Structures are given as C-alpha cells and as structure tokens.
Amino acid sequence: MTSDKNFILKGNICYSEDAHTLRTVEQGFLICQNGKCAGVFHSIPQQFQDFLLIDCNDKLIIPGLIDLHIHAPQYSFRGLSMDLELLDWLNTNTFPEEAKYGDLEYAKKAYQIFAEAMKRSGTTRACIFATIHGPATELLMDLMEETGLKTMVGKVNMDRNSPDYLCESGAQASEAETILWLSKTRGKYQNVTPILTPRFIPSCTDDLMERLGRLKRKYKLPVQSHLSENISEVEWVKRLCPSTGCYGEAYDQFGMFGGEEKTVMAHCVFSSEQEIELIKKRGVYIAHCPQSNTNLASGIAPMRTYLDLKLNAGLGTDVAGGSGESIFRAMADAISVSKLRWRLVDSSLKPVTIEEAFYLGTLGGGSFFGKAGSFLEGYEFDALILDDSTLSHPQPLSTRERLERFIYLSDDRHIAGKYVDGKRIF
Amino acid sequence: MTSDKNFILKGNICYSEDAHTLRTVEQGFLICQNGKCAGVFHSIPQQFQDFLLIDCNDKLIIPGLIDLHIHAPQYSFRGLSMDLELLDWLNTNTFPEEAKYGDLEYAKKAYQIFAEAMKRSGTTRACIFATIHGPATELLMDLMEETGLKTMVGKVNMDRNSPDYLCESGAQASEAETILWLSKTRGKYQNVTPILTPRFIPSCTDDLMERLGRLKRKYKLPVQSHLSENISEVEWVKRLCPSTGCYGEAYDQFGMFGGEEKTVMAHCVFSSEQEIELIKKRGVYIAHCPQSNTNLASGIAPMRTYLDLKLNAGLGTDVAGGSGESIFRAMADAISVSKLRWRLVDSSLKPVTIEEAFYLGTLGGGSFFGKAGSFLEGYEFDALILDDSTLSHPQPLSTRERLERFIYLSDDRHIAGKYVDGKRIF
Known part of the structure; x- marks a missing residue:
C-alpha cells in the first residue's frame, strides 16, 4: 500500500x-x-x-485551479499598453511581440519566465496558446512538461488578415507546419498534449479550417479558439462569413466546434441566442475572461445566462488581455463584472456568487481535462x-x-x- | 547644509x-x-x-500615493461578504463590525493591523473614517501618528437611521462627543489631524449637521463624507431632504460642502448636473473609489466628465467596499471601469488614461493636503x-x-x- x-x-x-x-x-x-x-x-x-x-x-x-485560456507569448507584455480595443491592440501590441518567437533564443528567454510563473501560480491545468512557430511551440511544451502542470498547448494557425511578419504562407503551409509540429509532440510528454489552435475566424481561410477539421478528426484532437469577444470582431466575422448564422457556425461548418473532441472558446461576450444554442448542443466550453474583457473594453459576458443553461464553462486569465496569471483574481473579477452588468445592462441577470465563481475556476473548467477540479x-x-x-x-x-x-x-x-x-x- | x-x-x-x-x-x-x-x-x-x-x-x-477615502474599522472584513448592495451591506456587515470599536481592546487589536498595513502600503497621506467612538478614534490617531504617514482621521457622527447599537443619542450628545474628541486630539500630533466626519446625510439629523457646521467654522476643520454613491441611497436622500435640489445641497445648506475649509466626498457616481456645478463652485474634492463602486454594485462614476471639468479629484480605496489598501490597484481599476462605462453606458466619454489615473492617485488627491503628490x-x-x-x-x-x-x-x-x-x- x-x-x-x-x-x-x-x-x-x-x-x-x-x-x-x-x-x-x-x-x-x-x-x-x-x-x-x-x-x-x-x-x-x-x-x-x-x-x-x-x-x-x-x-x-x-x-488546483484551471485556466482555460492563456497566451504564453503575451506574458512578456502583461500590464502594458492597456489603452486599446481588441483589434487595434492585436495589431499594435500583440502581433509584433508574437513575431519575435520565430527566434528560438528570444522564445526561450520569454517562455522560461512564463513557465516559472505558471509553476508558482495556483493553476494546475491550463489551455495555452503559443504562436504560429512550430519550434518555439515545441520549446514551450518542453518547458511546461518540466513544471509538472497538466497543459494543452497549441501552435497557432493564421493564414489571412495578419501582418506579413506573422502570417503563414497559405493553408497548405500552415497545415504542413501543424502536421510537423504534431509529429514531434504527440505522445512525447507525460504532462503536455497538443491542442489545435486556429487563432480566430478572421485569421484563418476556409481552406485552412477545412484542413484543421480533418486533422482534428484524424488525430482526435481538442480545439481552442476565440468567439464573440468584441463588437467590431463579431461584425467582421459576419462580413467574412455571410452565409453562417452566427460566429460559432463559422467554426462548426468545419467540424471545429465541439462534438466528439472537446472545444474551448474564449469570451462569448456577444453570443447570440442561436450561438448559445449551438454551444450547448455541441458541448463547447466557454472560457470566461472577465479581466481581459474589461481591459480591452470588450464588455461583460452574461455568465448568469450560461450558468442557468448549465453550459460547460470555466475561467481564463487571457494574459495579456488580462494582466496576470491568477485564477483567484479571475474569480473575483467574474463576480465584480457580473455586478456591473446587473447594474448597468440587465437587472434580470443576478450577479455570480462566490460559490459559482469558485466552481468556474475549479470544477467548471476542470472537466475539460476529464475528472479534474x-x-x-x-x-x-x-x-x-x-x-x-x-x-x-x-x-x-x-x-x-x-x-x-x-x-x-x-x-x-x-x-x-x-x-x-x-x-x-x- | x-x-x-x-x-x-x-x-x-x-x-x-x-x-x-x-x-x-x-x-x-x-x-x-x-x-x-x-x-x-x-x-x-x-x-x-x-x-x-x-x-x-x-x-x-x-x-507617495494619496488615499482620499478609507474606513479603518472595515479593514477587518476586507474581502468578505461581497454579495450585497450598499444599504444592505451596511446593515449586515458594516454596522455590526463598527459597533465592536466601543471596546478599546478590540479596537487596539484591529487598528494595529490597519496601521501596519497602511505603513507598508504605497500610501503616504490618507483621509480615514473611524467609528462613532471618541476613545477608539483617538487610539487610531495614536497608532497612525507612529506610522509617520500624514493622515486626517475622523470620529464618525450618526444620530438617525442607524441601529441602536451604533447610534449616538441625539444631536447634542453627538456634538458633545465630537467636541471632547477634538479637545483631546487637536494639536496633539505631528502627523495626524482631525477631520469632521458625518457618515452621510441619512445618518445625520439637520440638528446635528447644523452643530457640525458650527464646529467646522469655529475650528476651521476639513470635512469628509459620502455623496451620490448608490441609486437607492440617492432616492432616500431625496425623500429625507425634499427641499434640496440635490444630495450635495443637503450638506451645503449647513456649510458642510467645501468653501474655505476643504471637503472631500466619496463616490459621486450619480451626481446630477446641478450637483456637479455645486461641487465645482465649492471646490469640493471627489474621492473616486472604483473597486468599491464595483463590489457594491453601485455603478461607475463619470470620471471623464469630472476630469474635463477640472474638478478636484483623487482616488480612494474605500476599504472594505474596496478589498484592499492599494492605490496602485485603484489606478488600474479607475482605468478599467472607465472602459466598461465607455462600452456599456456612454461612448462619448473616453476612458481614463494611464497618465490621468496616475495623476488622480498622486497630485490629484495630494492637493487636498496642500502641496503634495x-x-x-x-x-x-x-x-x-x-x-x-x-x-x-x-x-x-x-x-x-x-x-x-x-x-x-x-x-x-x-x-x-x-x-x-x-x-x-x-
């Protein structure tokens, strides 16, 4: 014994x-x-x-706490340039920083800081975005393996509407880099597994999404991405995908929205009724990121609605939209923004309670990893x-x-x- | 030299x-x-x-950072019972705790924790609420003196609409206790001075306010109180003072609203145009307490308006409406709630910038103390x-x-x- x-x-x-x-x-x-x-x-x-x-x-x-949404390369600029909305923030702060991870030396320096912070934090399991770079993503996975935390880490896919310096050269090249990365990392680790990571609909052509959908089914991979975070982003997706009824459907049409393999979508601040129905039907997880939604002036997700509908949901820090890696802070923020939403937007939706916030940061997000939290x-x-x-x-x-x-x-x-x-x- | x-x-x-x-x-x-x-x-x-x-x-x-609004006796329950609105929160959490400060032993234990935290914090000057108890307030002033921080500390006045166990027995008794407290503390310290502290209009009869106004003029004392924090509170004041045009006027009619001696009013979330004009005319200071206004589901003060009008304004932590004593956190919160206000309430009012938030937490509040910040x-x-x-x-x-x-x-x-x-x- x-x-x-x-x-x-x-x-x-x-x-x-x-x-x-x-x-x-x-x-x-x-x-x-x-x-x-x-x-x-x-x-x-x-x-x-x-x-x-x-x-x-x-x-x-x-x-242990569960972080359903965090960007490892953005840890380097947490707490900086917090004066922009999502799309401007991506172009001004995020993309230039993420481009640096083509350089493995820089990636090592930055990812060591991230891995050390995650190890010291209250987080035991996390879904992590890396960048488009396969080698740097593998390096991040090596470092996360050493922490002992259970994590899913994704090489990001982007083949459109992205700056030249951070755009893969077509769907085929993006798929090839993804397959190479998967061949090097699947089964390599005890604690880390790969997760498919199309950045978001505006960054991925239909051709790329189609290919990623096939990889998902072939390798039975989970998926992480962004959904209905910001009003301008939602309108952009409508223009890009005029035939889909909602943003979620733009993923779903390629089989990249839950189902047999799990999917986690960050934000869901502006999900329509139709989208919420699809989230429920496909068992998609919502990563609620209250601090990021505040810092990027996105808005406040209707967590009372999602809790009442018993959707799968947990918390994300969304560094560097959120300024730190603490899920305790995310719990406090989930409560406080829900109070402002109740006061300023819809008094029929009662604030999130301390019990619910604690649940979201533990068991709620934990079930994405199986029996955890x-x-x-x-x-x-x-x-x-x-x-x-x-x-x-x-x-x-x-x-x-x-x-x-x-x-x-x-x-x-x-x-x-x-x-x-x-x-x-x- | x-x-x-x-x-x-x-x-x-x-x-x-x-x-x-x-x-x-x-x-x-x-x-x-x-x-x-x-x-x-x-x-x-x-x-x-x-x-x-x-x-x-x-x-x-x-x-050094300036905290224009903090309640010393509430430090003991920071981060607790954050699920109520202002008036319920006062009755359920605040008043029972404040009543304990009638016991000097308890007051000593609790105020030592507060003073030590203030000393270690980034705050160098602060406006502090004590309780209705003269002896415990003097004890708090003794402890604050030892920290070396420059503080204004107020014995609270309350003679109506308060629970029996935390209500002074009439205006005359409240005035007498205040005079006794002033006689013991005026000129006693190098770092601490008394500040008149009617809790808020609902807690103070006209008779008491009249007496406090006289004390203010006689001893040339500054004043601190609360103003237009919460919708229910503002409506209550309207019912209590039907002849005044705004909540601020309910103080002003007794000469307790700025003028020759300085006044700082916490919150101003729901100040009417008339009230804002009176604030400007009297040079009243606004203590913006973003975390407290969020935690108590009060709302978001229009700081862009106040900054554009060049009103006197600084930041307050408002412990325990706010959960901690950090003015750095208040700066970050001032920015983030202003973004939510821009998104959810009024897109014509641009978010507070980092320069403005830093100003509010230093020079903005500092001028309440003279040339400071x-x-x-x-x-x-x-x-x-x-x-x-x-x-x-x-x-x-x-x-x-x-x-x-x-x-x-x-x-x-x-x-x-x-x-x-x-x-x-x-």
Missing part, C-alpha cells in the same frame, strides 16, 4: 460539488490513492490508516495548500469566509504547496 | 505635472531640502553638491522607491512602461522604500 502517490492531507478542505454547492470540511482528511482522490473524510477510514499523513495544520486545502472520489489529485496566516484579521473566521477572503486578497506568496496528479510540485 | 532632511535620491523618476502630463527622468536626481522637493534634475546642481546622495540604482522613484519644486517630500526587478520580462522597457506595469502587477513586496515629509518610513 505504500507509494509516493498514496498519502493523506489534513487541513481545512474546500471544494465544489456542483456549480452552487461549496463543501467545506474543517480539519478534514483528503485521501490521495494512486494519484486519484479517494474522498474527503472527518476521520481516516480503516483502509487508509497506513497512508502517510501530511498535516497542513490550520491551512486551507482546495482543488474537485475532490470528489475518483478525481485527479490536484490540490493547493493555502496559507492565509499573514492576511491578518482581529475576528474569528469560518473556513468559507477564509476562502472568500483568499480569493480577494491573496497572491502567490500565500500558496504554500501544490500537487498535480498526486505529485508535489512545490 | 547637512541635515537628515537634505539629501538626493537617484533613480528613474516619474511624476505628474498636471492631469495629462507624466514626466519621466531616467537616472535623474530628486532633491530633498528641509523636507521639501527642490526639483528633479539630470545632474546635481551646484548648490546641492554636498547633500547626501542615495543611489536607488535602476529602481523607480514616484511621489508631485515632485514639483516646493512640494512636500513624499516618495516611494519601487523595485520591479522581480516582475520578469524578456524585452527592454522604458521608464513609462515600467510604471504602467507596476500599476497593474505590483504588490507591497515591490515597494522598497517610502519617505513622508522628508523622513524615511522604511
């Missing part, structure tokens, strides 16, 4: 059972058996009595140990109150330990 | 000259002479050659030394870019030094 993947964490345990139910167990026992959760108990059950007991004392223990039995053992002892207060606080405070007040200093798949990361 | 208040800081200096002009001097020299700024130079002028030179190397040097000649020498070396990046950054990043990404770890009035705090 002894194994380094058989152990027990003792502490104040919090996890989502579903979107509305946060379970807290004070001084409870969280069992890890062969890298999977074997449940949360008030005392140690007989069959686990010989497991190593790790006492986290008064600390909080929660599931909770301490329910059989789930992957991803856990954070949180030390809030330096967040001083004069009054007694319940475990739930401590968790709420942590979401608003913590930073990486307060993350005392992290496990992914039963392995200790730090 | 040698004195501990005569010295030179060398580093990358940033400060506002006005609301739109951010001056940056790389490897410049900031002169402190007798605790006042004697200017920023590219090389050391002859007359300062014998001043002690403190080399901050590659660090940034900026003016800038490195212009003759200004009080309040300075922060910022170490962004751990905020890794792969590319070269200008001083202005480093400042913008700092606003979005920093926390108290990155504040390497702080001076107030020429004295080093840490």
Whole structure:
C-alpha cells in the first residue's frame, strides 16, 4: 500500500460539488490513492490508516485551479499598453511581440519566465496558446512538461488578415507546419498534449479550417479558439462569413466546434441566442475572461445566462488581455463584472456568487481535462495548500469566509504547496 | 547644509505635472531640502553638491500615493461578504463590525493591523473614517501618528437611521462627543489631524449637521463624507431632504460642502448636473473609489466628465467596499471601469488614461493636503522607491512602461522604500 502517490492531507478542505454547492470540511482528511482522490473524510477510514499523513495544520486545502485560456507569448507584455480595443491592440501590441518567437533564443528567454510563473501560480491545468512557430511551440511544451502542470498547448494557425511578419504562407503551409509540429509532440510528454489552435475566424481561410477539421478528426484532437469577444470582431466575422448564422457556425461548418473532441472558446461576450444554442448542443466550453474583457473594453459576458443553461464553462486569465496569471483574481473579477452588468445592462441577470465563481475556476473548467477540479472520489489529485496566516484579521473566521477572503486578497506568496496528479510540485 | 532632511535620491523618476502630463527622468536626481522637493534634475546642481546622495540604482522613484477615502474599522472584513448592495451591506456587515470599536481592546487589536498595513502600503497621506467612538478614534490617531504617514482621521457622527447599537443619542450628545474628541486630539500630533466626519446625510439629523457646521467654522476643520454613491441611497436622500435640489445641497445648506475649509466626498457616481456645478463652485474634492463602486454594485462614476471639468479629484480605496489598501490597484481599476462605462453606458466619454489615473492617485488627491503628490519644486517630500526587478520580462522597457506595469502587477513586496515629509518610513 505504500507509494509516493498514496498519502493523506489534513487541513481545512474546500471544494465544489456542483456549480452552487461549496463543501467545506474543517480539519478534514483528503485521501490521495494512486494519484486519484479517494474522498474527503472527518476521520481516516480503516483502509487508509497506513497512508502517510501530511498535516497542513490550520491551512486551507482546495482543488488546483484551471485556466482555460492563456497566451504564453503575451506574458512578456502583461500590464502594458492597456489603452486599446481588441483589434487595434492585436495589431499594435500583440502581433509584433508574437513575431519575435520565430527566434528560438528570444522564445526561450520569454517562455522560461512564463513557465516559472505558471509553476508558482495556483493553476494546475491550463489551455495555452503559443504562436504560429512550430519550434518555439515545441520549446514551450518542453518547458511546461518540466513544471509538472497538466497543459494543452497549441501552435497557432493564421493564414489571412495578419501582418506579413506573422502570417503563414497559405493553408497548405500552415497545415504542413501543424502536421510537423504534431509529429514531434504527440505522445512525447507525460504532462503536455497538443491542442489545435486556429487563432480566430478572421485569421484563418476556409481552406485552412477545412484542413484543421480533418486533422482534428484524424488525430482526435481538442480545439481552442476565440468567439464573440468584441463588437467590431463579431461584425467582421459576419462580413467574412455571410452565409453562417452566427460566429460559432463559422467554426462548426468545419467540424471545429465541439462534438466528439472537446472545444474551448474564449469570451462569448456577444453570443447570440442561436450561438448559445449551438454551444450547448455541441458541448463547447466557454472560457470566461472577465479581466481581459474589461481591459480591452470588450464588455461583460452574461455568465448568469450560461450558468442557468448549465453550459460547460470555466475561467481564463487571457494574459495579456488580462494582466496576470491568477485564477483567484479571475474569480473575483467574474463576480465584480457580473455586478456591473446587473447594474448597468440587465437587472434580470443576478450577479455570480462566490460559490459559482469558485466552481468556474475549479470544477467548471476542470472537466475539460476529464475528472479534474474537485475532490470528489475518483478525481485527479490536484490540490493547493493555502496559507492565509499573514492576511491578518482581529475576528474569528469560518473556513468559507477564509476562502472568500483568499480569493480577494491573496497572491502567490500565500500558496504554500501544490500537487498535480498526486505529485508535489512545490 | 547637512541635515537628515537634505539629501538626493537617484533613480528613474516619474511624476505628474498636471492631469495629462507624466514626466519621466531616467537616472535623474530628486532633491530633498528641509523636507521639501527642490526639483528633479539630470545632474546635481551646484548648490546641492554636498547633500547626501542615495543611489536607488535602476529602481523607480514616484511621489507617495494619496488615499482620499478609507474606513479603518472595515479593514477587518476586507474581502468578505461581497454579495450585497450598499444599504444592505451596511446593515449586515458594516454596522455590526463598527459597533465592536466601543471596546478599546478590540479596537487596539484591529487598528494595529490597519496601521501596519497602511505603513507598508504605497500610501503616504490618507483621509480615514473611524467609528462613532471618541476613545477608539483617538487610539487610531495614536497608532497612525507612529506610522509617520500624514493622515486626517475622523470620529464618525450618526444620530438617525442607524441601529441602536451604533447610534449616538441625539444631536447634542453627538456634538458633545465630537467636541471632547477634538479637545483631546487637536494639536496633539505631528502627523495626524482631525477631520469632521458625518457618515452621510441619512445618518445625520439637520440638528446635528447644523452643530457640525458650527464646529467646522469655529475650528476651521476639513470635512469628509459620502455623496451620490448608490441609486437607492440617492432616492432616500431625496425623500429625507425634499427641499434640496440635490444630495450635495443637503450638506451645503449647513456649510458642510467645501468653501474655505476643504471637503472631500466619496463616490459621486450619480451626481446630477446641478450637483456637479455645486461641487465645482465649492471646490469640493471627489474621492473616486472604483473597486468599491464595483463590489457594491453601485455603478461607475463619470470620471471623464469630472476630469474635463477640472474638478478636484483623487482616488480612494474605500476599504472594505474596496478589498484592499492599494492605490496602485485603484489606478488600474479607475482605468478599467472607465472602459466598461465607455462600452456599456456612454461612448462619448473616453476612458481614463494611464497618465490621468496616475495623476488622480498622486497630485490629484495630494492637493487636498496642500502641496503634495508631485515632485514639483516646493512640494512636500513624499516618495516611494519601487523595485520591479522581480516582475520578469524578456524585452527592454522604458521608464513609462515600467510604471504602467507596476500599476497593474505590483504588490507591497515591490515597494522598497517610502519617505513622508522628508523622513524615511522604511
């Protein structure tokens, strides 16, 4: 029975059972058996009595956080030039920076910073955009493998409406580079898998999307992209794809919108009723990125609607639309922007609750990776140990109150330990 | 010429000259002479050659930050119960907590935490609400004095529409307690001065406001309060004061709205045209508290309007409506909520720029304290030394870019030094 993947964490345990139910167990026992959760108990059950007991004392223990949308090459300019809307921001800030990743030396310097930050963060699983460059994307995957985090990383596809210096030379070339990248990275890693990543409809010709759709089916690959983020972008897609009923259909017509393999779409700020129906039908995941939608003046996604419809949804930091990699911050922002939406846009849609925000950042996004983001039995053992002892207060606080405070007040200093798949990361 | 208040800081200096002009001097020299700024130079002028030179190397040097609105007793529940609107939040969270400050033991425990956090923060000057309790307010002033920060602290007045356990027994009693508190604290400190603090119109009878107006004129005291924060609150004030044309007039009729002595009003989210005119006429300061206005689902103040009208304005954290004491965060939030306002409410009002947000958090609020919040000649020498070396990046950054990043990404770890009035705090 002894194994380094058989152990027990003792502490104040919090996890989502579903979107509305946060379970807290004070001084409870969280069992890890062969890298999977074997449940949360008030005392140690007989069959686990010989497991190593790790006492986290008064600390909080929660599931690892899930980032459904982050751009690794944009980490270098987080917190910079936050004064533009999406399409101008892409042309002024993003594309010139992403072009630098053709240079492997630069890519190494920048991606090391990103990988180190992700390792130190509360995130245990993430969907990551790289750039159009196959070699730099493989390098990023090598670095992410070393962190121990479970990630899906995508070489970006772009063959139209992009600056010359960041545009692949046609659909065939883009496909060929993608196949080469897949041949080098599929099955190479224990922790990292490739994910197909057309940047967004405006950047990809129909020919390219058709080819990517075939690759998706051939290799059974998941897909990540952007959807209905910004008003100008949505109008642009309408002009580019006049025959599709909604932006989502522009992906769906090529089989690049959920179905058998999972798809995650960032934003969905301006999804029409028709699009929302298609998202539900195809089981597409929504990566809600509240800070990015604010920083790029996009708007506020109707998360109350998506939660009520029980759509698949989680949170994304969307660095560098979002300025940092903290999913705790994304939880707080999901709540606060939903309050502004309630006040300023539609008072029939109630703000997101703390239970729902925590769910989105853990179990909600976690199911994109299978059984992840909770301490329910059989789930992957991803856990954070949180030390809030330096967040001083004069009054007694319940475990739930401590968790709420942590979401608003913590930073990486307060993350005392992290496990992914039963392995200790730090 | 040698004195501990005569010295030179060398580093990358940033400060506002006005609301739109951010001056940056790389490897410049900031002169402190007798605790006042004697200017920023590219090389050391002859007359300062014998001043002690403190080399901050590659660090940034900026003016100290100004918090125009913060509630000391609410620091204990920052980041908690963020799911209510203002009036419910006051009754459920705020009033029960504030009542505890009748107990000096509790007050000491809680205010020590607050004072320590303020000392470590980027704030050098602040307008602080205490509670209705005179002795606890004096204790808070004692603790703030020790921090070395320049603060105005107010015993709160409340004699109506408040729970029994947090309501003074009539206007006369409230006035008497205020006079007693003033007699103990006026002139007692080097760094702390009293400020009159009627909580807001709904909490204060006309009789009490009349008495406070007299105290204001007699002792030439500044005033702080709340104005037009929330729709329900504004409607309530209309019902309470049917004869006044706007909420601001309800203060003004008692001489409690600017004029010879300064007044700062928090929020101004829903100020009418008439109220805005009165604010301008009386020179009243607006404390813009973007995070609080978001957390309490109040709305978004039209800062573009206020900036264009050149009203007196600065930033407030409004703990615990805001979850923390960082004015850097308030700068970032001022920008981001202005973008949402532009997108969702009124596209004719352009978002707040980084220059304007920095101005609001330094020089804009600083003038409430006299010549503070800038490195212009003759200004009080309040300075922060910022170490962004751990905020890794792969590319070269200008001083202005480093400042913008700092606003979005920093926390108290990155504040390497702080001076107030020429004295080093840490």
